[in-house]
Amino acid sequence: MTSYAFFGALEQGFAYGLMVMGVYLTFRVLDFPDLTVDGSLPLGAAVSAVAITSGYSPVFAIFMAACAGFLAGAVTGILNTKFRILHLLASILTMIALYSINLRVMGRPNMTLLGQDTVVDWFTVAAGIPPIYSTPVLFGVICFLTVALLIWFLHTERGLTFLATGDNMQMITSQGVNTDTVIIFGVGLSNALVATSGALVAQNQGAADVNMGIGTIVAGLASVIIGETVFGDKTISRALIAALLGSVLYRIAIALALGLKLGAFSITPSDLNLITALLVIFALVMPRVKQKILAGRAS
Numbered sequence: 001m002t003s004y005a006f007f008g009a010l011e012q013g014f015a016y017g018l019m020v021m022g023v024y025l026t027f028r029v030l031d032f033p034d035l036t037v038d039g040s041l042p043l044g045a046a047v048s049a050v051a052i053t054s055g056y057s058p059v060f061a062i063f064m065a066a067c068a069g070f071l072a073g074a075v076t077g078i079l080n081t082k083f084r085i086l087h088l089l090a091s092i093l094t095m096i097a098l099y100s101i102n103l104r105v106m107g108r109p110n111m112t113l114l115g116q117d118t119v120v121d122w123f124t125v126a127a128g129i130p131p132i133y134s135t136p137v138l139f140g141v142i143c144f145l146t147v148a149l150l151i152w153f154l155h156t157e158r159g160l161t162f163l164a165t166g167d168n169m170q171m172i173t174s175q176g177v178n179t180d181t182v183i184i185f186g187v188g189l190s191n192a193l194v195a196t197s198g199a200l201v202a203q204n205q206g207a208a209d210v211n212m213g214i215g216t217i218v219a220g221l222a223s224v225i226i227g228e229t230v231f232g233d234k235t236i237s238r239a240l241i242a243a244l245l246g247s248v249l250y251r252i253a254i255a256l257a258l259g260l261k262l263g264a265f266s267i268t269p270s271d272l273n274l275i276t277a278l279l280v281i282f283a284l285v286m287p288r289v290k291q292k293i294l295a296g297r298a299s
Contacts, residue, residue: 001256007132009255013248014139015201016219018146020227020247021240022193023220028239029154030166030186035091036076037194037220039098040069041213044195045202046105049113052203058119062199069195070188072098077184102210110209118203135204142200143244146193151237162186163236215273222280223247229283253279 001009019041026034044065051061072094079090103109123138124131153159164172165182173179194216202208227246233239257267257275267275 001252001259004132005255005259006252007136009251010136010248011139011204013251014136014143014244015204016197016223016251017139017143017244017247018193018200019197019216020220020223020243021143021146021150022190022197023217024224024240024243025150025190025193026187027221027224028166028233029163029236030183030190032080032166032183032187033088033091034073034076034187034190035088035217036073036094036098036187036191038213038216039095039102040072040191040194041198041201041216042102042208042210043072043098043105043213044069044198045208045212046102046111046198046210047195048199048202049111049208050105052113052116052118053111058117058122058203062119062196062203065199066192066196069198070192072195073188073191074184076191077180077187080187081180081183099210106208106210109211110207113203113206113208118206119200120204139200139204147240147244150240154236215276218273218276218280219250222276222283223250225280225283226250226253229286250276250279 019037023034023037026032047065047068048058048061051064052058056064076087076091076094079085079093080087083090085093120131120135120138124134127134127137154163161172161177162182162185165177165179165186169179198208198213201212223246224243225246226249227233227242227244228239230249231238231242231245233242254272254275257271258269260267
C-alpha cells in the first residue's frame with residue numbers, strides 16, 4: 001500500500017468515524033436496529049452543502065447538519081415509541097422519506113462545493129501542511145473529541161439511564177424512567193452524529209449526492225464488529241474507541257483489497273459490498289474459532 005492510499009484510508013476512516021459511533025449507539029447501546037442512517041448521512045451532506053452555498057460558515061453548516069440529523073432520528077424514535085411501529089420498519093420508513101427530502105433540500109440529485117470554503121480548507125491553511133496529512137489530523141481530532149464527550153455523557157446520570165434502557169428496559173421502566181423519551185433522544189443523537197459525518201464527507205469531497213448514503217449501515221456495522229473483535233468491548237470507553245478504530249481498520253482493509261491483484265484478476269469498486277460482507281463474516285467467525293482453539297489446547 002502506498003503512503004497516499006494509507007493516509008487516504010485514515011482520512012476516510014475518521015470521516016466516517018462519527019457515523020460508526022452513531023451506529024454503535026443504536027446497535028449496541030440501545031439495541032435498536034436503525035436504518036435511518038442510510039438517509040441521514042446524505043441529509044447532513046445536503047444541508048451542509050446548501051448552507052455553505054447560501055453563504056453560511058462551514059462550521060455553522062455542520063451544526064445545521066447535526067440538527068437536521070437529530071430531527072430525522074427523532075422521527076424514527078417517535079414512530080416506534082408513540083405509534084408502536086416496529087423499530088426496523090420505522091427506520092425504513094424514515095429512510096425512504098429522507099430520499100425525497102434530500103432531493104428537496106438540494107433541489108437536484110447532487111450539489112458541488114467547488115470554489116466554496118470548507119473546514120478542510122481552513123484547517124489546511126492554518127496547519128500549513130498538505131491536505132493529505134492535514135485532513136486525517138482534523139477528522140481524527142474531531143472524532144477523538146467526540147469519543148471523549150460520549151464517554152463523559154455515558155457516565156452521567158442521564159447516560160447511565162441511556163445504557164440501562166438498552167440493557168434492561170423493564171427494569172429501568174420500573175424505576176420510573178420514561179423510556180420513550182430516552183429512545184427518541186438516543187436515536188436522534190445517533191443520527192446527529194451520522195449527519196455530522198455526512199457534512200464532513202461532503203466538505204472533504206467537495207460535493208453532496210443524494211445516493212451517497214447507500215450501504216452506510218452495512219459499513220457502520222462492519223466497522224463496529226471489526227473494532228470489537230480486534231480491540232474488545234469490556235467497558236463502554238473501550239467499546240467506543242474500538243468502534244472508531246474499527247472504522248479506520250475497515251477503510252484500510254478496503255484500500256488493501258482494492259490494491260490487490262492476482263494475475264489478471266483485480267478487485268474493483270463494484271466489489272466493495274462483497275468485500276464488506278466477507279469482512280463482517282470474518283469478524284463474526286474469528287472469536288468462535290479462537291474459543292475452539294483455546295478449548296482444544298486446554299483439553
